[in-house]
Amino acid sequence: MERRMTPVQDFRPRHFVLAAGGTGGHMVPAAALATELTKRGHRVALVSDARGVRFPGLFEGVQTHVIPAGRFAGGPLGWAKAARLMMQGRAMAAELYRTFKPAAVIGFGGYPAYPALSAAFAAGIRTAVHEQNAVLGRVNRLVAGKVDAIATSYAETERLRPRHSGKAHHVGNPVRESVLALRAKPYPLLDEDSIFRVLVTGGSQGASVLSQVVPEGLAMLPVAFRRRLQVTHQARIEDIDAARETYARLEIAADLATYLPDLPEQLGWAHVVIARAGASTIAELTAAGRPAILVPLPSATDDHQTANAREITRAGGARTIAQSAFTPSELAKQMQKLGLDPEALQNAAARARACGTPEAASDLADLVESLDSPASRLPIGRVQQRKAFA
The missing domain is CATH 3.40.50.2000 (Glycogen Phosphorylase B;)
Incomplete structure (x- = not known):
């Protein structure tokens, strides 16, 4: 199903936090969105792990924050360590939100996205996730029921539950301008x-x-x-x-x-x-x-x-x-x-x-802006609502 709407005219400069794990698959689309939001006059901050903030040339001029995030592996001891790191990351994200005051937090998958989104849920901040793959990732599956919008890269996205179809939107996967x-x-x-x-x-x-x-x-x-x-x-x-x-x-x-x-x-x-x-x-x-x-x-x-x-x-x-x-x-x-x-x-x-989606960065930015729009709580512009696939 496709739904097109007249863009909401809301040009207020706002703050947005992007949270992504430190691999290229997560960082590249996050950087493309950061560039688009910055062009529109917004201020962007990045939350990632130590790997993510070292990607050359992707987030120049963007405020960056490293937070701890553990992988739930290695048995009970590993799980306990991961939970402890996640709680530390959540506390650091909450402190960032207190001073930066984001209009929305957008997760791109990877373990560092989870504490950032968890802190946003607790603070009542609007949230969205972007899924780059054709299968909804673990962190995005974990938070799918709580976020306000799910942006997908493929028209068919596996592991996306039918009950989340009303907030799933096919926008594509943003790439670098070059x-x-x-x-x-x-x-x-x-x-x-x-x-x-x-x-x-x-x-x-x-x-x-x-x-x-x-x-x-x-x-x-x-x-x-x-x-x-x-x-x-x-x-x-x-x-x-x-x-x-x-x-x-x-x-x-x-x-x-x-x-x-x-x-x-x-x-x-x-x-x-x-x-x-x-x-x-x-x-x-x-x-x-x-x-x-x-x-x-x-x-x-x-x-x-x-x-x-x-x-x-x-x-x-x-x-x-x-x-x-x-x-x-x-x-x-x-x-x-x-x-x-x-x-x-x-x-x-x-x-x-x-098969390309050249408007992906613009469509994703439209969706992100709509999260905090007083005129509409619905996606705007060229964003498409899509059918969910279990």
Whole structure:
């Protein structure tokens, strides 16, 4: 079900707190929302863990706060420690709210979001959560009954209970402006003689399996195709030397790094991306319109990466290979199907682009502003109310 409303004209500058766990999947959309809210004249503060506040370039100029948050693991002793840390984090968040006086607190998942939201519930502050994955995460499931709104990235979101459908809104997953800008640029020119650029990325954590399989798989391509390759590969620090030696031995042109600060630029040049299926990766692929070979992380909670890859794969913008089937020969087969037909590649790029949600940051900001609007307690602008999936 879709509901469109006339935007409520409420231009009051307000304070908002964003709470996110310290991985790229949580931090990137939070940063995109922070940028949009700041543009609208609001003041934003970030609550995260020590990892989150160290992400380079994401929250420049934003007030940041580190709070403790434990993972409920390790048996009774681990649970007791986690509960103690959560209570400390909640107290620190409550003190922040006393001085910062936020109009609303928005959680992006991850354990640091829970004490921040819990303190907001106790203080009577309006709340929302944003779910980046196609499966509602643990913290978001835990607070779903108490928050005022649930923003989803996918039209079909698993583990979202039917009784919460009235406050669930499909807005998409916000990406950085530098990635969104790629949407206005054409797919890189490609003919049978031009350089074929491949981007390999395992997300902010890297992925050992990509370093082990990709070089050997690309080496199995026909010689004429292989000589055209230019690979940019983000690898884990413990894998990078071995991967570099393999590319050199196989005479495949490759640049390797443990971190790609110019990832949007690399994505803009890429003809094919080989990657995990994390939420931010999928959002960036669909924003830019780049075909991909996706290898979901099998240990991801609730197998959410396989769910993330479903929409773009069904649309024809990507090919998904389970890690258990991700062998050099399978990769070579899929690369030939994509890479030897420039028209098919362009078609896949267009299909990936069609899955994008370029207005995600704006729609999410509309929803967040509406939480504290005296004119309406309902979502505004282009926000869509969606059907819930159990």
